[in-house]
Amino acid sequence: MRKPLLAIATAAVGLGLAAATALPALAVDTVVTFAITSAGLTISAPTTANLGSVASGATSISGEIGPVTVTDDRATLNGSWSATAISTDFTTGGGTGPETIGNINVSYSPGAATATTGEGTFTPGPGGIINVPRVAFTGTALTGDNTATWNPTLTVTIPAAAVGGTYSGTVTHSVG
Secondary structure, X not given: XXXXXXXXHHHHHHHHHHXXXXXXXXXXXXXXXXOOOOOOEEEEOOOOOOOOOOOOOOOEEEEEOOOEEEEEEEEEEEEEEEEEEEEOOEEOOOOOHHHEEOHHHEEEEOOOEEEXXXXXXXXXXXXXXXXXXXXXXXXXXXXXXEEEEEOOEEEEEOOOOOOOOOOEOOEEEEEO
């Protein structure tokens, strides 16, 4: 007996669809990974600063030394950093006693942050005499990358015995 051609075609299409939508007998998973690389923790500051000049007999001179920036590209979770500042003596001429203003006469005031990025708490240090390393700024509870910038004020108390001249010293900022 002959079957109608339409019934055979319908049955064949139905089997083809069933075969195309059936799940495979075996499956395999692929674990995919990637990395976010982190850089480091750096600090930048102006290479030079000029506080100006004062007349002989002045007791101090002060001024901003320019922006200091900590850049934290460590991509941390609950990270922290602390920036410090220290000064050398300031000298002129041959650096004899009267040509030297000791670093015990150099005070640092970080002031408030002028800019920050990222998540965390950014806090200025208390300031003070920088004859030893003093906390300039801190970053705490940090998540991911971040930056903090401040413009510190340096004040140099001038001893009565200081002679005239152009004095030079170095303020070093560090971060860790």
